[in-house]
Amino acid sequence: MYREVPSARVRGAVLWWSTSPSWTTPVRILPDGCMDLIWSQRHGLLVAGPDTTAQVGTASPGERYVGLRFPPGTGPAVFGLPAYELRDRRVPLTALWSEGRTRELDERAAYADRPERLLESVAAARLGEAGGPDPVARPLVARLDAGGEVARAAADLGLGPRQLHRRSLALFGYGPKTLARILRMQRALSLLRTGVPAADAAARTGYADQPHLSREIRALTGLPPRTLLTTTP
Structure with missing residues (x-):
């Protein structure tokens, strides 16, 4: 139901895939210092901020997720804002970037055979524009x-x-x-x-x-x- 592999394009990042079981089930996400760019089959592109404690939610039956988890300290360079603004939050990407651009990315992800490639491409481009994460x-x-x-x-x-x-x-x-x-x-x-x-x-x-x-x-x-x-x- 869950698997992950190292990203080939974003240093230190991890690609992950998750499919919820056929029944409603609680999901507990543990704090790890990371931020994620996520594509959800139902909700489109989402951003998961850094957590201070475990986040507990409920996944819809059969919900499919594809995510790119950035190593600690890399997410702010990708998303373009300090991490504390996203602490303990899950928000749609439209809350951070322009609606037009996000809608286009959402559509591309929804029809892509491998949406993880889009996530990596977007993140790599953003990191290139930012000159990479803070070297500290x-x-x-x-x-x-x-x-x-x-x-x-x-x-x-x-x-x-x-x-x-x-x-x-x-x-x-x-x-x-x-x-x-x-x-x-x-x-x-x-x-x-x-x-x-x-x-x-x-x-x-x-x-x-x-x-x-x-x-x-x-x-x-x-x-x-x-x-x-x-x-x-």
């Missing part, structure tokens, strides 16, 4: 994803704490500490999904102990780890 994004994410401290990351990048916070709001939708929490949770979930015991996953990802890991997962996703792992791919 990639090294900052790399440092935080490796478990580095926010203060050390700021110093390494030659930024003061306030500068880093402003850049992070624009790039990710929230401050660097929130981004670090989300990235760490995702690292821990990746380990748990491979069968690593919770206590080991907590130690390997920098949590004080297993209860600390459980509290963070619940705070960011709304579910305890065991329930989350059995209900979310």
